[in-house]
Amino acid sequence: MKDVYALHSIVDDVQFPFDPADYSRFKFGDGAVAGAYGTALAEGFIAAYGDRLSENDQLVVLPSPYTSIPTASYHMTTAFVKVLNRYLCIRGYMPAVTAKIHRYKTYSIDYGALDMESRKALIINDRYHLDKEFLAGKTLIFTDDIRITGSHELIIRNLLKKFELNNNAYFLYYAQLQNQDVHPNIENKLNYYSIHSLQSLETVIGAPSFLFNTRVVKYMLHAPFAAYKELLMKQTPQFLQELADCCISNSYHQMEEYRDNANFLFDHLQKIIPSWQSICKKEKEPILNYQNSLLA
Known part of the structure; x- marks a missing residue:
């Protein structure tokens, strides 16, 4: 049994069953919207499938694949698991646990702007890993937040076959495109509905609920330098360090599209935070800028 469930259905590219402005903010790190989406998805799943669950059914929840920086849907999934586990606890069932689909490749191309064939061509060489021993025998x-062409779902289904995991499984989405006449770039329209510049991003990253994800990190690192610099100078040292750590963890500083903005961020951190100076200097040598340091 492998069921697909979507809380909302998209049938055209004009009217949406949810606020597209909220969805756009969610994709760029609005943790409050992520929490609301996860809660709503859990409640919908429980209403549709709760009577199928049993005390002997060990559930494992796996958000969409990522390398190091989580996706927006990861943060949605965090809220989903909390609500699901409250339901399971009340009935005396085992709580759901989480696991990761390990992804070993990242790219700078905006997936949401592509058609189906381009999506398949882009992700065909991606590498993924599942912990077969841990997942065996579990539901x-x-x-994921949205299903447009089903390309990622197909990859996961093939991954299950590769690892010989014949488990019962559910594929859950906050929304699903149900009209094949709508171009897949509808996803791009939703992603950038309310976030279309660094200026429009400021309200999201300045909110207490903001959570870093892959999209927002890449968007900042790929922005025009003048606007990027202006935005960075308004942020706290804690924010800048977290942005830098995200950049390093996904090796974005080694990608041509992001290298210049990443270098500026590292150089700036060396100037304002002593610990970054010690990271970037050689023993018994003067502090160097990032481009000439051991991190280069």
């Missing part, structure tokens, strides 16, 4: 719940 798997794969979560």
